[in-house]
Amino acid sequence: MSAITKNGVAIDDTFAEAFGMSGLGLVITADSPKWANICATVMTGFGTSVIGAGAECGIDRELSPDETPDGRPGVRVLMFGFSPDALVPQLRNRVGQCVLTSPGSACYNGLDSPTTLALAAGPRFFGDGWQTAKKLGNRRFWRVPVMDGEFVIEDTCGVTTDGVGGGNLLILGRDRAGLLEATEAAVAAIAKVDDVITPFPGGIVRSGSKVGSKYKGAIASTNDAFCPTLKGAVKTECSPDTVAVLEIVIDGLTSKAVADAMRAGLTSLIDNGAKLGVTRVSAGNYGGKLGQHHYHLKDLLP
Amino acid sequence: MSTLSFNLRAAPTQLLDLSALIPSKLASLSLGDIARLPLGEGAEAMLAGDVFDIAGTPGDTVVISGGSPLLDYVGAGLDGGTVLVGGPVGAYAGRGMRDGKLEIGGDAGAFLASMAKGGFIHVKGSAGDYLGGARPGDKFGQLGGTVLIDGNVGERAGERMRRGVVVAKGKFGAAAGSRMVGGTLWTETGFGPLPGPLLRRGTLIGPSVDELLPTFADCGRIDPVILRILSRYIAETLGPLAPKALPASVRKLAGDRATIGKGEILLTA
Numbered sequence: 295m296s297a298i299t300k301n302g303v304a305i306d307d308t309f310a311e312a313f314g315m316s317g318l319g320l321v322i323t324a325d326s327p328k329w330a331n332i333c334a335t336v337m338t339g340f341g342t343s344v345i346g347a348g349a350e351c352g353i354d355r356e357l358s359p360d361e362t363p364d365g366r367p368g369v370r371v372l373m374f375g376f377s378p379d380a381l382v383p384q385l386r387n388r389v390g391q392c393v394l395t396s397p398g399s400a401c402y403n404g405l406d407s408p409t410t411l412a413l414a415a416g417p418r419f420f421g422d423g424w425q426t427a428k429k430l431g432n433r434r435f436w437r438v439p440v441m442d443g444e445f446v447i448e449d450t451c452g453v454t455t456d457g458v459g460g461g462n463l464l465i466l467g468r469d470r471a472g473l474l475e476a477t478e479a480a481v482a483a484i485a486k487v488d489d490v491i492t493p494f495p496g497g498i499v500r501s502g503s504k505v506g507s508k509y510k511g512a513i514a515s516t517n518d519a520f521c522p523t524l525k526g527a528v529k530t531e532c533s534p535d536t537v538a539v540l541e542i543v544i545d546g547l548t549s550k551a552v553a554d555a556m557r558a559g560l561t562s563l564i565d566n567g568a569k570l571g572v573t574r575v576s577a578g579n580y581g582g583k584l585g586q587h588h589y590h591l592k593d594l595l596p
Numbered sequence: 597m598s599t600l601s602f603n604l605r606a607a608p609t610q611l612l613d614l615s616a617l618i619p620s621k622l623a624s625l626s627l628g629d630i631a632r633l634p635l636g637e638g639a640e641a642m643l644a645g646d647v648f649d650i651a652g653t654p655g656d657t658v659v660i661s662g663g664s665p666l667l668d669y670v671g672a673g674l675d676g677g678t679v680l681v682g683g684p685v686g687a688y689a690g691r692g693m694r695d696g697k698l699e700i701g702g703d704a705g706a707f708l709a710s711m712a713k714g715g716f717i718h719v720k721g722s723a724g725d726y727l728g729g730a731r732p733g734d735k736f737g738q739l740g741g742t743v744l745i746d747g748n749v750g751e752r753a754g755e756r757m758r759r760g761v762v763v764a765k766g767k768f769g770a771a772a773g774s775r776m777v778g779g780t781l782w783t784e785t786g787f788g789p790l791p792g793p794l795l796r797r798g799t800l801i802g803p804s805v806d807e808l809l810p811t812f813a814d815c816g817r818i819d820p821v822i823l824r825i826l827s828r829y830i831a832e833t834l835g836p837l838a839p840k841a842l843p844a845s846v847r848k849l850a851g852d853r854a855t856i857g858k859g860e861i862l863l864t865a
Contacts, residue, residue, distance in 0.1 A: 323821075363825050363828060363829075364821050364824040364825045364828065365824050365827075365828050366821075366824065400821050424858070426797055426858055427778075428778075428780070428799070428822055428825075428826070429740070429759050429778075430761065430825065430826065430829040431829065431833070435822060435825060437820065437822050443818060443819060443820055443821070444818075444820045444821060444822065446820075446821045446822055446825065
């Protein structure tokens with residue numbers, strides 16, 4: 295695979311292969327940024343991969359009081375799944391268990407879309423008949439009495455089928471600590487892009503996978519080509535000096551948002567990578583036949 | 597933006613139905629056609645050209661200069677654009693309105709905004725009885741939209757109102773929110789005696805109540821998030837005309853417990 299070098303970092307001539315997904319956005323508010331973040335973090339927890347977690351979830355960005363329906367600090371979270379129907383139980387369980395329960399929280403639609411899901415369909419019945427709705431303009435808000443006052447939840451939330459899941463960057467380094475630091479900086483750069491999340495822990499995944507396994511029942515297994523400890527034993531994608539590889543996986547509400555996020559991450563890695571031991575940036579794909587969206591690294595260079 | 601003006605030739609002497617004079621009904625008509633529109637039903641109905649001098653071009657704005665309590669159904673069925681009235685109007689202004697803006701320079705009569713589903717009504721004077729109310733035969737009163745009254749409001753405002761918001765700078769008369777099913781009545785001055793008889797759901801907000809029904813239960817002081825949402829919504833909808841934001845904390849009176857009792861009177865003072 296040919297590569298071009300930018301600022302001491304080799305960029306592979308390859309592409310990230312991503313898939314169409316359904317996505318929704320929620321605005322979670324609370325009395326303080328601290329509690330909005332606690333609620334959003336718990337609500338999006340265990341939301342790394344649709345394969346095992348049911349949905350891919352993360353925090354898009356923090357919202358100032360001016361940006362929320364109730365004038366309190368908030369957080370916008372995004373959730374991605376295979377289809378709107380697949381998101382329904384995830385939405386019900388995550389909002390019911392993690393947002394309804396969080397002190398002072400309120401939960402609103404965070405995505406304008408002609409297609410909607412019933413956001414309050416489950417949680418409002420927690421009110422046991424005492425719940426009431428207030429419709430203001432085109433938006434209906436449910437008020438559910440709870441022990442610290444009222445839990446407010448919007449009736450519906452928008453859902454899009456134009457989302458993209460699986461935009462990615464594979465970052466190879468010759469120093470594990472430096473690689474992690476450079477990848478963290480890339481995740482921070484991606485976080486500034488709207489409408490995207492990086493659903494893995496801290497935005498980073500260290501266990502990139504390939505499709506299939508030698509074992510029955512496992513649909514994915516370790517991406518041995520990028521495992522540095524196997525580089526002498528398998529057909530490797532690692533360079534001779536590769537000590538570790540980290541991956542950033544990106545889900546976005548639009549293909550453009552994913553491309554913008556990959557560009558931001560790539561720019562950060564080119565700017566900061568070499569001095570921290572980043573040697574190469576590559577991307578994961580399946581030969582281009584499975585995913586509808588291809589993001590060529592050479593098109594995303596700064 | 598083109599404007600069609602209707603100037604009263606003389607003070608009307610009989611009730612007139614002005615529901616025909618909204619932008620969408622006039623858009624495709626010539627001035628001659630408009631002058632021949634009947635303002636009411638029956639052989640005695642006067643024509644628009646008998647009552648008004650008509651000038652301008654049909655477009656998204658209708659201006660009615662002057663006014664009279666005999667002008668009924670002003671802006672009724674309005675579904676977009678603007679109707680501006682210089683003076684007072686009669687009953688049923690904005691009835692069944694769905695969108696657009698109705699501005700009334702004087703007082704409005706009874707049943708303002710009855711069955712209105714959307715849009716914005718601004719009355720610079722006071723409003724009569726049954727504001728947002730259901731008239732006999734209607735299942736519900738106001739069903740949506742926003743009404744702003746600079747002056748006072750008559751009795752039984754919000755009679756069987758279901759949705760929407762009414763904001764009054766002045767005071768509501770007796771029995772505001774009677775049999776109300778939903779929606780919001782908000783006064784900056786206060787409510788007259790006995791608000792909320794048979795109030796099912798819905799919210800009455802104001803600094804004071806002249807006399808309270810015994811079927812309202814005191815729930816003490818609360819600080820619900822919905823007050824912030826309502827304040828923000830009204831600030832965005834009314835802009836500089838919006839009342840001061842609601843306080844974080846109010847006293848809640850739940851009722852009417854003579855019925856399902858899921859309504860509330862929220863005292864801001």
